[in-house]
Amino acid sequence: MPQFPVVDIEPEWVIDDEPMGTKEKAWIERPGDIHPWLFKFSRVNDGVATGEHWAEKVAAEVAELLRIPHATVELARFQQRWGSLTRSFEALHQEDVELVHGNELLDGVIEGYDRHKLRGQHDHTLQNILKVVDRITQDDPEQR
Known part of the structure; x- marks a missing residue:
């Protein structure tokens, strides 16, 4: 170990x-x-x-x-x-690269997700994260 x-x-x-x-x-x-x-x-x-x-x-x-x-x-x-x-x-220190936080991605894909909510965010689930990953990889042919 x-x-x-x-x-x-x-x-x-x-x-x-x-x-x-x-x-x-x-x-x-x-x-x-x-x-x-x-x-x-x-x-x-x-x-x-x-x-x-x-x-x-x-x-x-x-x-x-x-x-x-x-x-x-x-x-x-x-x-x-x-x-x-x-x-x-x-890569974040390169001029053409921008960081997008996971809560911003969830907010754009999961209906009703509130990225500004600090506590009790019940929509931050593995299933919803996988939906976001699926959407991102569908939109970016290099990720397939």
């Missing part, structure tokens, strides 16, 4: 907060890296981290094994709190 390193984030690496979404997040500039990383704190339930940090790492590792494009994810700690560290996609 592989062991994954844990990045201990130094306070001086923090360059900005990330307000989007419901999780506490911060942009990090790691020494020697060209592009920033996003640190997402794992939520805590009854004093225990929920596991969101390792779930993101597992998803990235599975995507790598399946040769699916994905973000680079590292396990990390900041001020003794667990989280995941995700590298900013290099």
Whole structure:
């Protein structure tokens, strides 16, 4: 079973907060890296981290094994709190590339989906996500 390193984030690496979404997040500039990383704190339930940090790492590792494009994810700690560290996609720094968030895609395909709703979003389901992926791949012949 592989062991994954844990990045201990130094306070001086923090360059900005990330307000989007419901999780506490911060942009990090790691020494020697060209592009920033996003640190997402794992939520805590009854004093225990929920596991969101390792779930993101597992998803990235599975995507790598399946040769699916994905973000680079590292396990990390900041001020003794667990989280995941995700590298900013290099392509996003190109002039002709625009990031479209999943909630924006769901809003455009799933009737009644409210991308501005922060909590209780019952339409954010695997079935609806697969509908969006199907629509995107139908619209883009390169994805078939």
